[in-house]
Amino acid sequence: MSGNRRVVFGSDHAGFALKGELVKAAREAGHQVDDVGPLQDVSVDYPDYARMVSEAVAQGRADLGVLVCGTGIGMSISANKFKGVRAALCRTELEARMARAHNDANVLCLGQRISGPGLARAILDAFLAAGFEGGRHATRVDKIRAQER
Ligand code: RB5
Numbered sequence: 001m002s003g004n005r006r007v008v009f010g011s012d013h014a015g016f017a018l019k020g021e022l023v024k025a026a027r028e029a030g031h032q033v034d035d036v037g038p039l040q041d042v043s044v045d046y047p048d049y050a051r052m053v054s055e056a057v058a059q060g061r062a063d064l065g066v067l068v069c070g071t072g073i074g075m076s077i078s079a080n081k082f083k084g085v086r087a088a089l090c091r092t093e094l095e096a097r098m099a100r101a102h103n104d105a106n107v108l109c110l111g112q113r114i115s116g117p118g119l120a121r122a123i124l125d126a127f128l129a130a131g132f133e134g135g136r137h138a139t140r141v142d143k144i145r146a147q148e149r
Helices: 013-028 046-058 073-079 093-101 117-129 136-146
Strands: 006-011 032-035 064-069 087-089 107-111
Touching (some): 013 107, 073 087
């Protein structure tokens, strides 16, 4: 992983440990990292952290976001409520690459209880390295935007 993207991270308690590992890896790779928390392993509600990360991405304060909870499901449901956010729950590197290339996903959701740290790091690498292909995919993403309420 190497790059200089502005990446904002958030989690709940069930994603806290994995978030810490991914934040460290992203910083070491040279990305500009913002960790909205939690900063201690205490019980919190995932929609609160999904909101902070989603707003940072939607408002252009970050290029990409990463959200980690137990399964990644609650984070992805929450993040996709925000206009301008296209959150993808990814279990494989291929999904992460395709989510960027075809869907222009701007938030990656991961589940600490689902994906081990090595795989999660590889998924993050793939997500940060890939770019949107545009073309016919841009037409479709424009339709997603047009359907936002
Ligand atoms: C927390 O126990 C858990 O429900 C949460 O992290 C997440 O998996 C929800 O989707």
